[in-house]
Amino acid sequence: MKRFDVVALGELLIDFTENGVSGQGNPMFEANPGGAPCNVLAMLSKLGHTTAFVGKVGKDFFGEQLKAAITEVGINADSLYMDEEIHTTLALVHTYPGGDRDFSFYRNPGADMMLRQDELDESLLKDTRIFHFGTLSMTHEGVREATKKAVDLAKESGALISFDPNLRPPLWKSLEEAKEQTAYGLSRCDILKISDNEIQWFTGEEDFDAGIRRLRDQYDIGLIMLSMGKEGSRAYYKDLRVQVRPFLQKNTIETTGAGDTFGACCLHHVLSYGLENLDEQKLTQMLTFANAAASIVTTRKGALRVMPAKDEVEALVNTVR
Secondary structure (H helix, E strand, O other), X not given: OOOEEEEEEOOOEEEEXXXXXXXXXXXXXXXXXXXXXXXXXXXXXXXXXXEEEEEEEEOOHHHHHHHHHHHHOOEEEEEXXXXXXXXXXXXXXXXXXXXXXXXXXXXXXXXXXXXXXXXOOHHHHOOEXXXXXXXXXXXXXXHHXXXXXXXXXXXXXXXXXXXXXOOOHHHOOOHHHHHHHHHHHHHHOOEEEEEHHHHHHHHOOOOHHHHHHHHHHHOOOOEEEEEOHHHOEEEEEOOEEEEEOOOOXXXXXXXXXXXXXXXXXXXXXXXXXXOOOOOHHHHHHHHHHHHHHHHHHOOOOOOOOOOOOHHHHHHHHHHHO
């Protein structure tokens, strides 16, 4: 038995999301806790799983806010470190009509980049069933070394490795470097969550199935989940390809955290069923639940603090049925 179901490493930051206009006509922003790895953990905690986060924030007002937020939602924060000199990373999220987003990052440097491999708690990383990470903790050398050491420690202890590229082009020196680090993640993971634009970017294939085939020819990944926005999602497992339609919402306001919520729900089903004996029925159930949960999050501002409860997701699924 492992102490944690899922441990994640990566960025924890403040998402400043648009929230109306002031009396003077200026845009107003709400400081929401964010960062893909902790969004994933927040949804898993909501589903009853034990979770822990490894990362770094600044020893400042926002860092304290973030530590309180992840603790509040049930994520173990023992390995959340606070940097005395570098401030917490910030992101301004501009939302377009329909919910799509654009990001402006204040991270030159940001505290999440300052995590060092000598700060890692090896006992925690060896005590989890799944270890989850993305590429934002590999944009710079020091935190990249910490990430790769954490992956090695978790994998050696028998954990499944979950990877979500979560491509953010402005944070990379070049997209070639981003591809190199994405390739590392693909080479180490057992479970991959990837978006439609990421599979096209990485493989150069416009057709999603062709892109997935190219990945599977090169990397030994047990389960691949492809998120396709308004087109739904697909799962690729052994010789199975399962597609499930989305739950479109009339009152969608933004898509921040939707992919993280989707990915977390897929990990929830892996924790429930394992990775060895999935079938078409289980994969359909997984994607249906994940699509429904993601759609609920699009109706709320932020993500980490507003993840839907299991019965809320099931109610949406049953309503559509």
